[in-house]
Amino acid sequence: MSEPGVIPEDVLAELLPPDEKAEGRAVAVIECHEEIPCDTCRWVCPVKAVIKPAITTPPRCDWDACIGCGTCVLACPGLAIxxxxxxxxxxxxxxxxxxLPVPKRGEVVWALDRVGRRVATAEVVRAVTSKDRTSMVTIRVPRGLAHSVRAILPPEEGTEG
Ligand code: SF4
Ligand code: SF4
Structure with a gap:
């Protein structure tokens, strides 16, 4: 049984890209599975890689079309991408x-899983901030954590410990 607020494993499996779609290229992973009336991700995507036939249909990413620009990550009000x-x-x-502050390149942060557990320390590769002040922070983790790390904690929260 899944924890409250956490996507069930069988649903999650359908939202994750096969390895070959993400090998050597960044692609969006849209972890939004509720039938909510939102389609920001579809409208902001510059290459129409977000598939969402109706406003309440959960979005899917066309990984072949996705160019990994990150626009949808910065725009999603649910922080679900x-x-x-x-x-x-x-x-x-x-x-x-x-x-704030947004972690900088080279800093070491905590990598957290979907329920907020610290699973590793990770180096920040880059960080960008949008005009509305949402940021996207990219970290480097062991491959085996690619589909479990989904948040970070800043270094002042005790990466030394
Ligand atoms: S990362 Fe960019 S190209 Fe890919 S789905 Fe998001 S907005 Fe579209
Ligand atoms: S913008 Fe975010 S919350 Fe809205 S439909 Fe897309 S993924 Fe879901």
Missing amino acids: FMVKLDGEWAEVSVPYEF
């Missing part, structure tokens, strides 16, 4: 981030 890029034994995971 991430990006994953597989790279050999490593992976880059990009997560939305709405706190």
Whole structure:
């Protein structure tokens, strides 16, 4: 049984890209599975890679079309979109981030799973901030954590410990 607020495993499996779609290229991972009246992700995507036939239909990403621009990550009001890029034994995971200060490239942060558990420390690869001040922080994690890390905690929260 899944924890409250956490996507059930069988649903999640359908939202994650097969390895070949994310090998060497960043693609969006849209973890939005409720029938909510929102389609921001569909409208902001510059290449129409978000499939969403009706406003309450849960979105899906066309991973072949996705160019990994991150626009949808920054625009999603539910903070439900991430990006994953597989790279050999490593992976880059990009997560939305709405706190200040925004971690900088080279800093070490905590990588958290979907229920907020600290699963690893990770180096920040890059961070970008949108005009509305939402940021997207990309971290480098072992490949095996590509589909479990979905948030970060800043270094002052005790990466040394
Ligand atoms: S990452 Fe960019 S190209 Fe991919 S689905 Fe999001 S907005 Fe579209
Ligand atoms: S913008 Fe975010 S919350 Fe809205 S439909 Fe897309 S993924 Fe879901």
